[in-house]
Amino acid sequence: MSQLVQTDGYVRLRDLTEKLQISRRTVYYDLEKINYWLTQNQLDPVQYVRTVGFYVTDKTKRALPAMLSEVDKGQYYFSAKERRAWLGICLLSATQPLFLQDLMDKIGVSRGTTNTELNVVKQELRSAQLIVQFNNKQGYTVVGNELDKRKMLLQYWSRILSMEWKAADSAQKVSVLCRLMERSDFLQITVEQATKIYEQIESCEQQLGIQFTDEMIDHFALSLVIICNRLRHDCCVKVDEDKKAVLRNAAEYEAARAIGEALSDMFAIRLTDDECCYLTINLLGAKRNDVNDEGNSSIEIHHLRRIIRLMVSDFEKQAYVFFQNRTAIEEQMLIHIKPAYYRIKYGLEIENPLTETIKQTYPEIFKITRKVAAHLESYTGRKASEHEIAYLAIYFGGWMKEQGSKPIQRKRALVVCGNGISTSRILQSQLESLFSAVDVVAAISLREYETHSYEVDFVVSTTPLPKRGLPVFVVSPILSDSEKEKLLSQVNALFSEQNKSNHSVKTILDIIKRHAQILDEKSLQEELTQYFQGGPQLIKEIRKPMLAELLTEEMIQLKSEVSDWREAIRLAAAPLLQQQFIEQSYIEAMIESVQEMGPYIVIAPKIAIPHARPEQGVKRLGMSMLRLERGVSFAEDGSRDVNVLIVLAAVDNETHLRALAQLSSMLSEGENLETILGATTTEPIVELIQRYSQSE
Structure with missing residues (x-):
């Protein structure tokens, strides 16, 4: 349901099945149950328009948040992911005997399903060096290090809260945190206390002169709640003395102490020096949008x-x-x-x-x-x-x-991402590749979007944003093919001045005006435009050939010896030159590269992979191999003897990667190298290449 509520406009069936990783049948089954609940609560059911998709009316969107917060737990069915998270939280937080019936009541499923999910959770905990034990008096208990318990509690709570926080703005996150804590009997916190926790994190940023990512602020707030809950039950961490000596010298240690004092006042707990050091570690490991230049000479x-x-x-x-x-x-x-x-x-x-x-x-x-x-x-x-x-x-x-050419600056777009710089960078590069006429002016955090204004034509975000009169397209951090198609279609519909459907939409609007009253002409025009939008251009991922498609028999040479490494490179590249995969300039560039940088192309004993930049003479992707009976030295001192040269002619930074990975796997096995070195014909080498060129 969240996928439909968070989307302005229609959601195709294909998008739902891909996004949720479920079948078409499951989508229809779930929507049937959703519509029953909506109808029972006097709300409009999910609508469906043939060839366009599903959508939720504005009336239902406005009413849902308040109604969902009042949903009785017995009316809600947890997903498998949620069930396991709640089981993990229960096991790790139990302060009194906990038995199977308690777990069944918590997640609302049968004994068999509870046992199945419990076994999965036990395995997850075992991977974190935590053991689930059971006896008839104490029920289930988790044995292990307190640090490992907190780590798993953080993971389980993150799974629960990430689903709720994804659709919430900064203010709503506080209410979500309080509501879920109340539901779980974990740590009862008020909205005022939760607000102070977030304020304390902001003070920490100011004190350290840094900025955490949006995702990390939520992560850290949750960590503080978990720490307080554990300390209320006298579950304390121990940090090695040598580590504490180092951590006390960090600027983050003083910030941790300030946070600790605030938490002590709020929840009547005491933070030991070990706990302050633990907080310091959390601060040091927090993802940031920038680096504090102070101390960078350390x-x-x-x-x-x-x-x-x-x-x-x-x-x-x-x-x-x-x-x-x-x-x-x-x-x-x-x-x-x-x-x-x-x-x-x-x-x-x-x-x-x-x-x-x-x-x-x-x-x-x-x-x-x-x-x-x-x-x-x-x-x-x-x-x-x-x-x-x-x-x-x-x-x-x-x-x-990002190594491709810059897009033509016609329209200006903004990327908003709560997962940090690394994630926003890959989303930004995908958008620049997708839209040749769009300039992505910046990639910012949710907080920056809420507090600053930007002169852009539209926004692409990984999270729903407050309305500002700008078109906002909500996408995944990594775009699937279908999301690329949809986004391309939406942006084209928004900005194409020669959209063929414009005339049709205006004509239909004029007809409707003559016979009916239009309550929201702008919204109606937008929906009609989307409906009449022509089929989007199909976007495909770059095809990456397998090794056997590039290193074919005619690209393999067996020779006895050469005079020096320069002749070896020229001879190895000859098939590519003859077949017009490369120009002569590429061969000279490979030789110059070795002269300037040394024998870096010798990647392993007896193996070298000469290459240069694509713009230095590559016409199309290719590979060639030269096997020498007597090795040739690539170093002045006579070392770095090479018997096998594989010339790589790459056209970009991606297309060759599958073949390269298969080549790496093949050459990593010593017996395969012996097969190549001992071959008297190309046949055994070709068979070897075929064996490592299977589709994954």
């Missing part, structure tokens, strides 16, 4: 800058891309890396709602990011979670997409 910042340089360099090498403005990229990346470093170092994992989407939509970028993150993991001494890798992948993906 040893830690110096090391982080070095790590960023290594990560960006490795990403360029492994993805075979060239970022044109390295300095700007590395400075912006520090905004993300600094808090990520503290989260990884101290085990404060935050759940990234886009992790699965990133893995499915940009699998190659995710895999490469996983590899280059090894530099950060080595420095922290801990492995980064998939959620952290996904945040980094968003960052790299955004910069990769």
Whole structure:
């Protein structure tokens, strides 16, 4: 229902099935139940217009928020995700014996379903080093470290609140937080107390001279509520003495103490020095929209800058891309890396709602990011979670997409995103690729939108916004094909001066005026325009060929030896030149690159992948291979012998990534390299390439 309420206009059946990951049958079944409830409460049911989609009337939209807050818990059916979150919260927060019947009553399902969901939750908790135990007297109890318990409580509460907060503005979030806490018997807080918590976070920003992302402010407010609840039940954290000594020197420590004093007064609790240090860790790990320049000369910042340089360099090498403005990229990346470093170092994992989407939509970028993150993991001494890798992948993906040409500045758009800079960057780059005549002037937070004005033609947001007279299009942070189609159609309908339907709409309006009274002519014209809008241009993701499509038999050469590495590159690239994949200038650019930068193209013993920039002579995407019986040295001291050269001719920063990932998998196996080195014909090499070129 929230998908329909948050959308101005119509929602297609296809959009609902893709967005919610459910079948058409489930959509119709759920809408039948929704319409029954709406009718019982004297509200207009969900409407449907053939070929356009579903919509909710303004009367129903206005009445729903107040009515939903009064819905009896027994009338509401939790989704599987909600059921598991509530079970996790119950298990981790229990202060008295908790049995299966209590859990059944909480989520309102049968014994069998409760047991099924409970087993899933047990596995989730086990992954966080927490064990669910049961005995006949005490019921269910969770055994483990307090830090791990708080981490999982934060994840479960975030799943519950994110659904409610998504449709709420800044003021409404306070009421939502209080209402859900009351429903859960977790920590009873008043609207006044919740407001003071948010005010304390704002004071913290001012004290530190920083700005948290919108998403992180909510995340941190929730963390403070969880801390207060745990302390009320004498569940305290312990921080190692050596860590406390370091944390006390951080500026965030004084801010944490100020927050602690405010919480102590509000909830009659006492925050120990360990708890203040725990708050300090949370502040250090909080996602920010900027970096405080103060203290950037510290040893830690110096090391982080070095790590960023290594990560960006490795990403360029492994993805075979060239970022044109390295300095700007590395400075912006520090905004993300600094808090990520503290989260990884101290085990404060935050759940990234886009992790699965990133893995499915940009699998190659995710895999490469996983590899280059090894530099950060080595420095922290801990492995980064998939959620952290996904945040980094968003960052790299955004910069990769931004390498294209600038759009023609005809219309001005604003991006509003509560998930931080990395997420807004990839959304911004998608919009710039989608609309050649639109200039995205800025990507800002929800709070910035609420407090500042911008001269733009329309707004694209990941969250519903208060109405300001500007067209607002609400989308996902990563656009699916159908969302691209819909957005393209909506913007074209809004701004196309030669829209073929304009004349038809005006004619119909004139006819209606002669026979009926129009209550809202502007809205009627907008809906008719949308209805008569022609079919949108189909947007497709860039096709990424498999390895076998590029490295074909005619692109593979077997030779005994060459005079030097320059001849090796020229010979390896010869098939691409002959087939007009590249120009001669590309071969010279590859040689010059090695002369200037050294043997960086030698990616592993005996293997090199020469390449240069696409604009230096690439006509179309291609690969070629040269296998030498006697290795050729790529270093002045005679080292770096190479027997296998794979020349890559990339046309952009994305199209080659699938083939490159398959090549990387193939060459990572030692026995495969031996097969290539020992081949007397191209046949075994071609068979090997075919084996690693399966669709994922």
